[in-house]
Amino acid sequence: MVDSDRKEFRIRDFLYVVPLWLLSLIVPDADDLYSYRGKEFKRRELFYLGALLFVPLIWRDPHFHHLMVLAGIYAILALGLSLFLGYAGQISLGHAAFFGIGAYTTAILTTRYSFAPFLAFWISPFVAALAAYLIGRPILKLKGYFLAIATLGFGEIFQVIVRESTVLTGGVIGIFDIPFLSIGGFSFDTYLKQYYLTWGVLLGLFLYSKNLVRSKMGRAFLAVAASEEAASTIGIKVARTKLGVFVIGAAFAGFAGSLFSSIMSIANPEAFSLNLSILIVIMVILGGMGNLYGPIFVSVLLTWLIDILGKYQVWSLPIYGIILILLLIFFPDGIGTRLGTRLIYLISYWSKKKRRNEGKV
Amino acid sequence: MSLLRVEEITKEYDGLRALDHFSLNVEKGIIKGLIGPNGAGKSTLFHLISGIEKPDSGKIYFKDKEITALESHEISALGIGRTFQTVQTLSNMTVIENIMAGMHLRLKGNLLSSGLWLPWTARAEKGALKEAKEILDLLGLLGRWKSPASQLPLGKQKLLELGRALAMKPELILLDEPASGLTSAESDQLKERIQQFKRDGMTFCIVEHQMGMVMEIADQVAVLDNGRLIAEGPPNIVERDAQVMDAYLKRKRSDA
Numbered sequence: 187m188v189d190s191d192r193k194e195f196r197i198r199d200f201l202y203v204v205p206l207w208l209l210s211l212i213v214p215d216a217d218d219l220y221s222y223r224g225k226e227f228k229r230r231e232l233f234y235l236g237a238l239l240f241v242p243l244i245w246r247d248p249h250f251h252h253l254m255v256l257a258g259i260y261a262i263l264a265l266g267l268s269l270f271l272g273y274a275g276q277i278s279l280g281h282a283a284f285f286g287i288g289a290y291t292t293a294i295l296t297t298r299y300s301f302a303p304f305l306a307f308w309i310s311p312f313v314a315a316l317a318a319y320l321i322g323r324p325i326l327k328l329k330g331y332f333l334a335i336a337t338l339g340f341g342e343i344f345q346v347i348v349r350e351s352t353v354l355t356g357g358v359i360g361i362f363d364i365p366f367l368s369i370g371g372f373s374f375d376t377y378l379k380q381y382y383l384t385w386g387v388l389l390g391l392f393l394y395s396k397n398l399v400r401s402k403m404g405r406a407f408l409a410v411a412a413s414e415e416a417a418s419t420i421g422i423k424v425a426r427t428k429l430g431v432f433v434i435g436a437a438f439a440g441f442a443g444s445l446f447s448s449i450m451s452i453a454n455p456e457a458f459s460l461n462l463s464i465l466i467v468i469m470v471i472l473g474g475m476g477n478l479y480g481p482i483f484v485s486v487l488l489t490w491l492i493d494i495l496g497k498y499q500v501w502s503l504p505i506y507g508i509i510l511i512l513l514l515i516f517f518p519d520g521i522g523t524r525l526g527t528r529l530i531y532l533i534s535y536w537s538k539k540k541r542r543n544e545g546k547v
Numbered sequence: 548m549s550l551l552r553v554e555e556i557t558k559e560y561d562g563l564r565a566l567d568h569f570s571l572n573v574e575k576g577i578i579k580g581l582i583g584p585n586g587a588g589k590s591t592l593f594h595l596i597s598g599i600e601k602p603d604s605g606k607i608y609f610k611d612k613e614i615t616a617l618e619s620h621e622i623s624a625l626g627i628g629r630t631f632q633t634v635q636t637l638s639n640m641t642v643i644e645n646i647m648a649g650m651h652l653r654l655k656g657n658l659l660s661s662g663l664w665l666p667w668t669a670r671a672e673k674g675a676l677k678e679a680k681e682i683l684d685l686l687g688l689l690g691r692w693k694s695p696a697s698q699l700p701l702g703k704q705k706l707l708e709l710g711r712a713l714a715m716k717p718e719l720i721l722l723d724e725p726a727s728g729l730t731s732a733e734s735d736q737l738k739e740r741i742q743q744f745k746r747d748g749m750t751f752c753i754v755e756h757q758m759g760m761v762m763e764i765a766d767q768v769a770v771l772d773n774g775r776l777i778a779e780g781p782p783n784i785v786e787r788d789a790q791v792m793d794a795y796l797k798r799k800r801s802d803a
Contacts, residue, residue, distance in 0.1 A: 402647070403658055405648040409648050409651075416635040419623050421652040
């Protein structure tokens with residue numbers, strides 16, 4: 187018996203044992219979502235950080251850098267919405283509007299009023315947050331579908347305002363020649379520099395979010411999502427909590443918008459349409475509710491996917507749609523939540539099946 | 548001294564009168580049992596006290612302060628904790644986070660200081676974690692502090708809900724059918740805990756559909772039927788009351 191057990195283990199088993207071990211280093215634990223949201227940084231986080239720092243230095247392809255800049259900006263948006271949608275359980279289909287407000291604030295302040303780009307970068311999130319506060323007060327009383335429709339309406343109203351107020355925003359054409367962000371003479375003018383800028387901002391906001399979700403505020407968000415009744419009977423101010431997380435999400439979008447307009451040097455209404463709002467919602471849902479890593483991972487994944495599919499022209503959208511549907515079928519509760527278990531399951535299933543088939547022959 | 552005073556409250560749902568000029572007094576430091584058949588208005592009473600619903604008429608006082616029109620979170624801030632008939636653990640959180648969520652009002656922190664993890668927030672969170680573990684230890688749930696609340700069996704979820712209410716350090720706890728769905732061992736454990744917290748000076752108001760548990764641990768029992776108070780007093784006396792037996796037995800007979 188012992189002998190045959192030994193025979194069972196073959197050299198080729200390393201084929202999946204080694205990848206499994208590597209995966210366990212990289213992919214989040216299946217129960218990370220539910221394990222106590224602690225602060226300890228694990229090896230895995232250090233691995234991510236190292237990869238983020240060094241990969242663009244090794245892979246010196248400007249196109250790759252540019253893609254990662256875009257992915258980083260989307261990731262900031264997704265992170266902000268993740269707090270609102272993934273943690274507090276409220277839907278927003280107008281998140282792109284706050285992104286637009288951030289972008290236009292930077293664009294207008296730097297080109298029309300010649301503010302220093304660095305100053306504009308810090309003003310933008312505050313303007314977006316203020317807008318969210320004013321909008322959120324009346325509409326956050328709504329729930330579910332109604333909230334979705336109200337935020338959708340807000341996004342469309344923003345579009346109309348931007349298109350019509352030609353003097354300030356340049357209408358449909360938009361604003362050009364927005365200066366690069368610069369700090370004391372150091373200008374972020376190459377893709378590589380912009381990469382570190384974007385992902386640096388993302389890292390800062392990520393740490394903020396990570397702290398937030400393991401504090402009393404994060405528990406309040408989750409409690410509101412779980413049961414507003416139960417939340418209010420433990421003293422959580424439901425309306426204020428929702429408003430707070432909405433404002434935080436908008437401020438994140440404001441940062442992203444400011445980065446976007448200063449990196450692309452252009453701000454036009456097309457970039458902040460409903461399509462983007464839906465893309466962000468998809469990123470959060472695919473990334474996993476109540477998960478901070480997932481939305482970032484998915485925003486990188488989708489940015490790449492959209493770029494690769496661009497080659498197939500008319501076919502790109504149908505293929506994109508099919509891939510999204512498949513992802514949702516195989517990861518119904520989000521990639522970030524299930525990737526670890528899924529991959530490990532698939533690999534072990536695949537190796538067992540192979541062995542079973544060999545046994546039959 | 549009366550801690551909670553309910554005066555002449557009436558509540559109707561689509562013409563159906565759930566509570567009809569109902570009055571109740573709960574003194575400090577006792578266990579008050581509320582019993583009555585299905586639909587007698589017990590849960591409605593709890594919803595009105597905790598501010599989830601508003602009465603059509605009448606007034607509610609807590610510590611001689613009127614709370615009738617206050618929001619639910621304001622009422623809980625004054626010191627009223629509660630559990631629900633259909634258990635409402637915060638299912639998207641772990642067991643320990645459920646307890647820590649109950650400490651919300653007592654912890655320092657806001658969107659800025661929590662996000663930046665400033666020293667005083669960190670200290671408050673650390674203290675909260677320790678305290679939450681003590682509460683879980685008391686309830687015998689410490690072994691599963693990291694598991695998702697939704698994975699606990701129903702009985703444990705009820706205990707967890709009680710723990711969440713206790714974590715608020717309220718003066719009054721409203722327990723809505725705490726023993727339903729519990730095994731007899733679990734319900735014995737629950738009784739023991741409630742009596743222990745009563746000795747620590749907490750006041751309880753317990754709604755039960757069955758008479759068993761309330762009769763054993765309550766100091767005073769009030770009996771509701773059709774939204775009215777039909778009897779009130781120490782359990783052994785209420786048990787002998789003809790009207791009470793009538794309300795219960797008649798229904799039992801007609802059920803059978």
